[in-house]
Amino acid sequence: EDKVVQSPLSLVVHEGDTVTLNCSYEVTNFRSLLWYKQEKKAPTFLFMLTSSGIEKKSGRLSSILDKKELFSILNITATQTGDSAIYLCAPLNAGNMLTFGGGTRLMVKP
Amino acid sequence: DAMVIQNPRYQVTQFGKPVTLSCSQTLNHNVMYWYQQKSSQAPKLLFHYYDKDFNNEADTPDNFQSRRPNTSFCFLDIRSPGLGDAAMYLCATSPGLAGEQFFGPGTRLTVL
Numbered sequence: 212e213d214k215v216v217q218s219p220l221s222l223v224v225h226e227g228d229t230v231t232l233n234c235s236y237e238v239t240n241f242r243s244l245l246w247y248k249q250e251k252k253a254p255t256f257l258f259m260l261t262s263s264g265i266e267k268k269s270g271r272l273s274s275i276l277d278k279k280e281l282f283s284i285l286n287i288t289a290t291q292t293g294d295s296a297i298y299l300c301a302p303l304n305a306g307n308m309l310t311f312g313g314g315t316r317l318m319v320k321p
Numbered sequence: 322d323a324m325v326i327q328n329p330r331y332q333v334t335q336f337g338k339p340v341t342l343s344c345s346q347t348l349n350h351n352v353m354y355w356y357q358q359k360s361s362q363a364p365k366l367l368f369h370y371y372d373k374d375f376n377n378e379a380d381t382p383d384n385f386q387s388r389r390p391n392t393s394f395c396f397l398d399i400r401s402p403g404l405g406d407a408a409m410y411l412c413a414t415s416p417g418l419a420g421e422q423f424f425g426p427g428t429r430l431t432v433l
Binding site: 242243245252253254255256259299303307308309310311312313314 | 362363364365366369411413418419420421422423424425426427
């Protein structure tokens with residue numbers, strides 16, 4: 212059975228801090244890993260990672276995948292209150308389906 | 322703008338009373354998915370359509386059915402909602418099976 216574990220479960224930081232969110236996975240015939248941000252609505256896409264060691268960046272967010280150790284991290288630098296959300300990682304599995312992790316709830320205080 | 326639309330955004334039904342949730346897309350994507358997301362939990366895939374081919378997840382209860390009459394529309398039917406079916410229901414689309422999924426805003430279902 213596919214398994215996705217995200218840590219920490221929740222995190223409270225102050226504006227300007229840097230955070231690192233972790234995602235470890237065990238997925239049959241792994242193809243890629245996706246990160247989503249979910250506020251009080253549907254998840255919005257952040258990154259899709261397919262190759263190990265290649266960092267993807269979008270503004271203050273960046274992410275990297277390690278296919279050997281089966282994990283990914285999402286970094287957010289200079290956090291802002293608008294970054295407060297649940298961050299979901301979701302590997303794409305053998306059936307080409309996403310399996311979502313439980314998410315990390317990030318709260319950024321002013 | 323191309324998008325995924327879900328109606329209604331909020332749905333209240335009574336225990337045992339059938340309900341239908343609607344999803345439409347203007348993206349012309351081949352694949353449409355239905356997820357159930359309960360409070361403080363990750364989205365859980367119920368089923369998906371690749372074109373007209375229906376694919377049910379093994380642990381999706383029989384109480385949940387789906388229809389896709391054409392490329393643009395997909396419906397989630399809950400035949401006899403129970404209190405445990407109260408959740409956010411998310412529809413998503415993707416061009417194929419191996420890439421990014423685009424989510425609609427969701428329908429929050431309350432069962433009284």
